[in-house]
Amino acid sequence: MxxxxxxxxxxxxxxxxxxxxxxxxxxxxxxxxxxxxxxxxxxxxxSITSLGTNALTVSSSASRGSVTAAKKLTVEDAKALATATDTPSVKSVAPVVTTSGTALYGNISYQPGQIVGTYPAYFETSNLKVGKGDYFSADDVLNSRKVAVLGSTTATELFATEDPVGKKITIGGTPFTVVGVLKTKGSTGFNDPDDVVIAPLPTVQNAFTGFGSVNQILVQASSAEATTEAQSDITRILMGTHAIKDATKVDFRISNQTSLLSxxxxxxxxxxxxxxxxxxxxxxxxxxxxxxxxxxxxxxxxxxxxxxxxxxxxxxxxxxxxxxxxxxxxxxxxxxxxxxxxxxxxxxxxxxxxxxxxxxxxxxxxxxxxxxxxxxxxxxxxxxxxxxxxxxxxx
Amino acid sequence: MRAAKPPVIQIRRVTKSYGHGDAVVHALRGPMTGGGEPLGVDLDVAEGDYVAVMGSSGSGKSTLMNILGCLDVPTSGRYLLDGTDVGHLDEGQLSLVRNRKIGFVFQSFNLVPRTTALAQVELPLAYAGVRAAERRRRATAALGLVGLADRAGHKPNQLSGGQQQRVAVARALVTAPAMLLADEPTGNLDSHSTEEVLGIIDGLNARGRTVVVITHEDEVALHAKRVIRLVDGAIVSDVRQAPVDGPPPALAAAAGVVA
Known part of the structure; x- marks a missing residue:
């Protein structure tokens, strides 16, 4: 047939x-x-996995329907989150300030995409790995040392093939010692996550932003499953520190990388x-x-x-x-x-x-x-x- | 002894009409009653007989051939083929009857295109479920009988008209059917091929095969033992030219000349 x-x-x-x-x-x-x-x-x-699945970003927002201006997020808010004892879902907290400026090394001038001031917990939460040198430490943060970790793009732009670790760069008139270079993470979208300079929070506040509010508080949940719980814990604590009674009138926003990406x-x-x-x-x-x-x-x-x-x-x-x-x-x-x-x-x-x-x-x-x-x-x-x-x- | 056997074909009061009401056309009607009602055709064909059905076009001979070949069903009447009433058979059983009891030879050869002569002859055996080796053996033998053993691998377009018709004859007889039904088998052939094909059919009949030939040529009718004439769907004459038991007249004449 x-x-x-x-x-x-x-x-x-x-x-x-x-x-x-x-x-x-x-x-x-x-x-x-x-x-x-x-x-x-x-x-x-x-890109979800590379962003760090457990990360939650708390940012300030103008509460809708409220006449009063939104209360900005502060380092105190971050400390309240970090020190709260009844929140096992929160693993670590890192307040973040971001700014921009021009970095100088010798006669090379380069403007990195972002200058970030934060705590060491930021690295783990954002899934950033150091390739050369080391992260800055909690001690560097406490003492406001002028140290910086460079993203791979920034490092290449400023130092080309030179080893940046131990070199001094100047950002906005403030000298920083490079202690580490991050591994290349690769672009996940519109901005290059490798085009950054990361320095201790008080150092950046001192040099650029002043000791007022922070842009974001980056919270790492203890596990991917705990993100929802962490989200409600954060809401509860921040409503306390911001003296908000009505959950519908919160003046901050918690966004979850995973939910954005999903x-x-x-x-x-x-x-x-x-x-x-x-x-x-x-x-x-x-x-x-x-x-x-x-x-x-x-x-x-x-x-x-x-x-x-x-x-x-x-x-x-x-x-x-x-x-x-x-x-x-x-x-x-x-x-x-x-x-x-x-x-x-x-x-x-x-x-x-x-x-x-x-x-x-x-x-x-x-x-x-x-x-x-x-x-x-x-x-x-x-x-x-x-x-x-x-x-x-x-x- | 042979007379005791039942006829291969028994047709009783068979009619076939097309259309309805006033437009009805009786293709096969037999004699009419006084009231104009068709009585139907009666016909018996004995085993070993060689019957030529003659008539002009429109006489109903093709309709008769289709009914005899179980390609069409009569409007009324009974048809017993080899003792089986084929009036009550369904489509599947009819195809079985066609396969086992009837060997067809058509005017236009009707070979399957793009298929070798051997495969053509094997086809009915394949439909009958005969195993491949047995099929090949019987098909080769049948081709040998029509003198085409050396053309087994040829396709229809590589054969002459006479050769194609001989392949068709081989295909018709390979299942050892109760009846060989030939519809104008020589209608598309030149006189030489006609003689060849008729000679083969004569030979088959001489060996006892029942043959029914539909034709309008008198030369073809001369080969038959019995000639039936149809006019307007009714049998008008039934002439016996040679006994059922004897050889077909053409072979008898040839033998007589030699003797």
């Missing part, structure tokens, strides 16, 4: 090839588009589903192509069907023959589509590196074969149902 099917397809090579092309494009686009969608969400997942991830999922739907439609069109071609084939071979029936071919044999042909079309088309899809996913598409989902390969192949059977069954049934006398009269 398979031999008959192959011979039937070979009788019309161009037509069979074009039909297969329809299925091929359908299967390849399902695999490829889903891989692109998946690749984009894999990239997001990677929002992006769900956007990605929608994107993937849409891509998949478009691809599925092209697969469907490929299937309709099979129906069309098989109908033409049946019409063309009506007489042959009549002969076979006159010779005593049972209905099932005719049905099987045409089904085998349409399934063979879709199997070969789908097989080639899988190859093209996998080959195509080795090339980045609009900046996204596609990551093939193994299920999509099996799924697309399976659906294509099922489509061959389904869309082939109508013409095959028509062939099998032909009355031999009508089929024989057909010219």
């Amino acid at each position: 398979l031999r008959f099917a192959v011979a039937g397809l070979a009788a019309n090579k161009v037509r069979s090839a074009l039909t297969m092309l329809g299925v091929l494009i359908g299967v390849a686009s399902v695999i490829l588009l889903l891989a692109v969608g998946n690749g984009s969400s894999v990239a997001v997942k990677d 929002a992006r991830e769900s956007t990605d999922r929608t994107f993937t589903v849409l891509l998949g739907a478009v691809a599925a439609i092209s697969l469907l069109v490929g299937g309709i192509g099979i129906t069309n071609i098989m109908l033409v084939t049946v019409a063309e071979r009506t007489r042959e069907i009549g002969i076979r029936k006159a010779l005593g071919a049972p209905r099932a044999v005719i049905l099987g023959q045409f089904l085998a042909e349409s399934t063979l079309l879709s199997v070969i088309g789908a097989g080639l589509g899988v190859l093209v899809g996998i080959a195509g996913s080795h090339f980045p598409v609009v900046g996204i590196k596609p990551v093939v989902i193994p299920e999509s390969v099996l799924g697309a192949f399976g659906i294509a074969v099922a489509i061959g059977l389904f869309f082939g069954s109508y013409p095959a049934n028509r062939a099998a149902a032909l009355r031999p006398i009508d089929a024989l009269r057909h010219e």
Whole structure:
């Protein structure tokens, strides 16, 4: 039967090839588009882990509906969070001030993306690893030492190939000793996380921002699961320090990196589903192509069907023959589509590196074969149902 | 002894009409009653007989052939083929009957395109579920019988008309059917090929195969032992040219010349 099917397809090579092309494009686009969608969400997942999943950022906000200006976050707020004894969910607290300025080394001048003043806990919470030298210590913070840790981009800009550790740089007139260089983290979005200078909080406050408010308080939850609990603990403590009774009128905002990114991830999922739907439609069109071609084939071979029936071919044999042909079309088309899809996913598409989902390969192949059977069954049934006398009269 | 056997074909009051109401056309009607109602056609064909059904186009001979070949069902009446009433069979059983009891030879050869002669002849055996080795053996033997053993690997477009028709004859007889049903088997052939094909059919009948030939050519009818003429869906004459038991007239004549 398979031999008959192959011979039937070979009788019309161009037509069979074009039909297969329809299925091929359908299967390849399902695999490829889903891989692109998946690749984009894999990239997001990677950036979640690189951002530090347990990090919570507390920032000041103007409370809506309140006439009074929002109370700024202060180092005292951070200390209240750090010293609270009944909050096992909070692992560490780092107040953060950010500013900008120009760094000088010798005659090289460079403006880093951000100058950050904070506590040593910041490094762990933000998932920053030191590559050369060391982090600054709590002792450096207590004594307001003029030390700094550079991001890799900043280090390269200022020192090129030189080893920055131990060198002195000047930022806004204040000399800093470089104690460490961070490992390259890689860009996760619009800003380069490696383009920073990180120094002890009081040093930065002293030199730039003054000892008023802080921009953010970075809190590390004890685990990824504890972030929700930590969030409510922070809210409770800060409502105390800010003397707010109404939970709807808080003047600060707690954002969770994970929740931000999972929002992006769900956007990605929608994107993937849409891509998949478009691809599925092209697969469907490929299937309709099979129906069309098989109908033409049946019409063309009506007489042959009549002969076979006159010779005593049972209905099932005719049905099987045409089904085998349409399934063979879709199997070969789908097989080639899988190859093209996998080959195509080795090339980045609009900046996204596609990551093939193994299920999509099996799924697309399976659906294509099922489509061959389904869309082939109508013409095959028509062939099998032909009355031999009508089929024989057909010219 | 042979007379004791039931006829291969028994047709009783068979009619076939197309259309409805005023537009009804009786393709096969037999004699009419006084009221204009068709009585239907009666026909018996004994085993080993060689019957030529003659008539001009529109006489109902093709309709009769389709009914005899179980390709079409009569509007009314009974048809017993080799003792089986085929009127009550469903589609699947009919295809089985066609496969086992009837060997078809058509005017336009009706070979399956792109298929070698050997595979053509194997087809009915394949549908009958015969195993591959046995199939090959019987198909080769049948091709040998029609003198085409050396053309087994040829496809229809590589064969002449006469050769194609001989392949069709081989295909018709390979299942050892109860009846060989030929519809204008020589209609598309030149005189030389006609003689070849008729000679083969004569030979088959001489070996006891029942043959029904539909034709409008008198030369073809001369080969038959019995000639039936149809006019307007009714049998108008039934002439026996040679006994059922004997050889077909053409072979008998040839033997007579030699003797």
